Each structure stands twice: as structure tokens, then as C-alpha cells.
Amino acid sequence: MKPQNLIALLLFIMGAIWALTRSEQSVRGIQKTVYRAISPFITGGSGLETTASEFIKEVEHSKQWEVKYNLAKEELDKKRIEVAYLRKLELENARLNQALKFQQEAPFHVLASKIIRRQPSTWWQTVTINRGEQQGVGVQLPVLSPEGLVGKVDAPSVNTSTVILLTDENCQVSAKVDGTPEVGILSGQRGQTGDTPSLRLRFLSKDAKIKPGMLVFTTGRGGLFPADILLGTIESFESGPLSGDALVKPAVDFAALHTVFVKIPNSPESSR
Amino acid sequence: MIKYTISVILLTLAACMVQQFLPAISGLHGARVLILPLVFLCAAVSVDFATMLLLAFICGFLWDAQHALGPHGGDPEVYTNPVESLRFGYSIILYALMGLLMQGIQPLFRKGKWHISSLLAGIAIFLYLFAEYLLINFVRGDFVFPPTAFYRIYLTSALTMLFSPLIFWLIFQLASACHHTIRYDGLKSKARYLD
Numbered sequence: 136m137k138p139q140n141l142i143a144l145l146l147f148i149m150g151a152i153w154a155l156t157r158s159e160q161s162v163r164g165i166q167k168t169v170y171r172a173i174s175p176f177i178t179g180g181s182g183l184e185t186t187a188s189e190f191i192k193e194v195e196h197s198k199q200w201e202v203k204y205n206l207a208k209e210e211l212d213k214k215r216i217e218v219a220y221l222r223k224l225e226l227e228n229a230r231l232n233q234a235l236k237f238q239q240e241a242p243f244h245v246l247a248s249k250i251i252r253r254q255p256s257t258w259w260q261t262v263t264i265n266r267g268e269q270q271g272v273g274v275q276l277p278v279l280s281p282e283g284l285v286g287k288v289d290a291p292s293v294n295t296s297t298v299i300l301l302t303d304e305n306c307q308v309s310a311k312v313d314g315t316p317e318v319g320i321l322s323g324q325r326g327q328t329g330d331t332p333s334l335r336l337r338f339l340s341k342d343a344k345i346k347p348g349m350l351v352f353t354t355g356r357g358g359l360f361p362a363d364i365l366l367g368t369i370e371s372f373e374s375g376p377l378s379g380d381a382l383v384k385p386a387v388d389f390a391a392l393h394t395v396f397v398k399i400p401n402s403p404e405s406s407r
Numbered sequence: 408m409i410k411y412t413i414s415v416i417l418l419t420l421a422a423c424m425v426q427q428f429l430p431a432i433s434g435l436h437g438a439r440v441l442i443l444p445l446v447f448l449c450a451a452v453s454v455d456f457a458t459m460l461l462l463a464f465i466c467g468f469l470w471d472a473q474h475a476l477g478p479h480g481g482d483p484e485v486y487t488n489p490v491e492s493l494r495f496g497y498s499i500i501l502y503a504l505m506g507l508l509m510q511g512i513q514p515l516f517r518k519g520k521w522h523i524s525s526l527l528a529g530i531a532i533f534l535y536l537f538a539e540y541l542l543i544n545f546v547r548g549d550f551v552f553p554p555t556a557f558y559r560i561y562l563t564s565a566l567t568m569l570f571s572p573l574i575f576w577l578i579f580q581l582a583s584a585c586h587h588t589i590r591y592d593g594l595k596s597k598a599r600y601l602d
Contacts, residue, residue, distance in 0.1 A: 140456045143456060144460065146460075147461075147464060147503065151464070151503075154467075154468060154495060155497070155499075156496075157495055162475060162495045165472050165495075166475065168472075169469065169473060173424065180427055252427070253430060253431065254431040255474070257439070257441075257559070258539065259474065289476055289477050299476065304490050304547070305492060324551075325543070325547070326551055356482070357481040357486055358485075359480060390433065
């Protein structure tokens with residue numbers, strides 16, 4: 136081997152070791168820098184895609200009406216989530232008042248976001264949204280749609296964020312089966328493709344009384360997702376030697392998803 | 408030579424940006440055109456060993472910076488079996504291995520047989536994706552290899568390979584603009600390789 140090639144190989148090995156030994160924090164720093172650099176291209180690409188789709192739709196609607204319609208639809212979806220949560224709060228409030236143990240509940244704030252890029256990587260089920268740290272989006276925040284849970288924020292940058300979808304194996308959610316005491320961990324399955332991948336609910340009792348069609352909700356345990364968010368419906372149940380597994384059809388149609396809502400933490404002003 | 412090397416690095420960075428506009432095709436099991444790995448592979452066969460390693464580092468670094476997932480988070484008492492992710496930097500090694508494969512047929516490429524390099528680029532992408540999938544299985548446990556995963560690997564490499572003549576044409580244009588000649592002097596004295 137030529138001396139310059141040997142030096143290049145040594146430098147490469149040193150560089151690779153340096154990259155492989157980066158801490159989680161410094162990887163996040165690197166990712167933020169890269170996303171800051173490429174976000175104009177991602178936004179530009181999304182802008183081009185939106186322009187193209189609007190041009191096609193213009194036969195049916197004028198552009199002005201399209202914008203108004205989208206804004207109204209976004210607002211309606213947002214209100215639906217808020218109303219659903221407020222109803223739950225109302226019930227809870229009545230119950231707590233009755234028990235004379237009143238406790239102030241924090242308001243449920245969501246931030247409407249548009250999906251600007253779908254599945255940017257080969258193996259991970261992720262999307263990119265057009266909201267980032269500048270708009271209050273932080274890591275691990277839940278992402279919702281009017282139909283149910285979409286996923287959680289994985290890597291927020293300044294103006295965009297990567298959301299890991301519920302259909303990914305890496306997005307685990309503590310879940311309960313409605314009408315039963317069964318609690319388990321719900322996640323996507325490896326190597327699945329298609330528009331409607333099934334989810335797997337694991338660590339259920341082996342003799343659980345679970346039937347197809349039963350609803351699956353978040354438990355609120357684990358510190359990542361709020362309670363009582365719809366996840367999907369049971370498709371089938373398999374009993375193993377130690378525990379039971381169920382296949383769950385997601386409540387959200389991930390292929391038709393365009394606008395999502397990030398549940399942002401309450402600011403000190405709003406909680407006062 | 409230096410002008411050509413800089414041009415190839417710039418082409419790689421441009422490919423990284425173009426990759427942002429290339430979506431996964433849901434009708435083809437989520438297959439996509441991997442333009443960044445393709446530009447790297449096509450460039451790797453036309454440059455020297457040291458430049459190939461530099462390109463491998465740049466591409467692997469940028470790839471992982473865009474795609475590396477964060478930790479699961481949440482209460483470890485509830486999420487007792489968090490799913491492991493691939494470590495940041497693994498792509499640098501995979502890119503270098505793909506680059507070495509391409510360097511192996513460099514003499515043929517420099518004799519003008521770019522179509523063999525084009526075919527090998529498809530094979531290298533297939534191996535890269537397969538190795539990546541095996542690594543995911545290794546770190547997460549429970550070997551799972553559904554047919555859909557195979558279709559995704561196969562279709563992605565086939566789709567990507569279709570674009571390789573275009574990238575080779577771009578590389579030859581760059582070499583010509585930089586007055587750089589892609590040739591292999593070793594072949595003049597002894598023909599050890601297929602003609």
C-alpha cells in the first residue's frame with residue numbers, strides 16, 4: 136500500500152471512531168446543524184409539491200378558496216381535538232368536585248403542523264413537519280390527529296422536526312384495551328410496508344378476554360403520551376406460553392395524513 | 408486533480424440536497440432512488456483511494472446526521488424493553504466498504520467499461536441495504552425478514568441502478584470540465600483484468 140493511502144486509511148479510521156463515539160447530545164447537535172442547512176431545501180421541495188397539487192386541484196376550486204378551506208379544515212380538526220379533551224375534562228371535573236378533591240387540570244395545547252416530507256429514511260417510519268423549536272416543538276412531544284395518536288417528535292430543529300410514527304418499531308406506547316384490565320406495550324413491526332401496517336400490542340395476559348374490534352387507548356403511563364388517546368382497534372389476539380400478543384389496526388390513516396397536531400407543553404403564563 | 412476532487416465533493420453535496428426531493432414510492436414497497444449513495448459509488452470508481460475514503464466519510468456522516476434516531480425516552484419502569492437504534496457513524500463504515508468494492512473494478516472503468524461499474528453500483532446498493540437491515544436485526548434481536556423488506560431492498564437497488572448512466576455521464580462531464588483524465592496506467596503494462 137502506498138504511504139499516502141495508509142495515512143488516508145488511518146485518518147479515516149480515526150474519523151469513523153470519532154463519529155461512532157459521539158455522545159447522544161453531540162449527535163443531536165450535529166443533526167440540528169445539518170437540518171438547519173438542509174431545511175430550506177426540504178421546505179422548498181414541499182412548496183413545489185404543494186404548488187403542483189394546488190395547480191391540479193385548481194380546476195375544482197379557486198386558489199383563494201383552497202387556502203381558506205385548508206385553514207378552516209385545520210382549525211376544525213384542532214377544535215375537535217380540544218373539544219374531545221374538554222369533554223373528558225368536564226367529566227373529570229365533575230367527578231373530582233364530587234369527591235371534594237378538586238385539582239386544577241392543565242389546558243391541552245396543540246400546534247397545527249403540516250407534513251412536508253414523508254418517510255425520508257429507508258427503514259424508519261418517519262415524517263418531517265414544518266414546525267420546530269422556534270414554534271415550541273421539543274423532543275418526545277406527542278403528535279396527534281383528529282383520529283388518534285400519530286407518533287412523537289424525534290428530532291426537532293429550528294423550523295422543522297422529524298416525527299417518528301406509531302407504525303415504527305421504535306415508537307413504543309403504553310396502551311390499554313378498552314373494557315378490560317389489559318395493559319401492554321404497542322409498537323410498529325419491523326420491515327412492514329404499505330399504507331396500513333398493523334401494530335403489535337405485547338405483554339398482555341395469556342388468557343386475556345380480548346376480541347376483534349375492541350378499542351385500544353393510551354394509558355398515560357411512561358411519561359410520553361397523555362392518557363385516553365385512541366390508538367386503534369384489535370384485529371386479532373394470539374396467546375403465547377407466557378404472554379399474549381394482539382394485532383392492532385391503527386386509528387390513523389397514515390397515508391392520508393397531511394396535517395398533524397403537536398401537543399406542546401403549557402407555558403408558565405398559560406398555566407397560571 | 409484537485410479541481411476534479413473538489414467538483415466531485417460538490418456533486419456529492421448537491422446529491423445530498425437532491426435526495427430531499429426524492430420520495431419513497433408506496434406502490435413499490437417504499438422503494439426510492441438513493442441518489443446520494445449512487446453518486447458516491449459512481450465517484451468512488453473514478454477517484455483514488457484517499458479521495459474515496461474522504462467521500463465515504465462525508466456521505467456516511469451526512470446520511471446518519473439526517474437519519475439517526477434518538478433514544479426512546481420515557482419511564483424505564485414502563486418501557487422495560489426499549490428498541491435499540493443503529494449508532495451514529497455506522498454508515499461511514501458501510502460507505503467505505505461499498506467504495507472498496509467499486510475501487511476493485513476501477514481498472515475496467517478506466518478502460519471505458521462504465522456499464523460494469525453501473526451494474527456493480529446496483530449490487531453495492533443491494534448489499535448496503537441488506538447489511539443495514541441485518542445490522543438492525545442484530546441490534547434489536549429477533550431476526551425478522553419479511554418478503555416486503557426484500558422487495559424494498561431489491562426495488563430500491565434496481566431503481567437506483569437505472570440512474571447510474573446519468574451519474575457517470577455527469578462525472579465524465581465534470582472530469583472533462585476540470586481537464587482531468589480518468590485513466591489507469593497499470594493496464595498498459597499488464598492486462599490482468601477482463602477485457
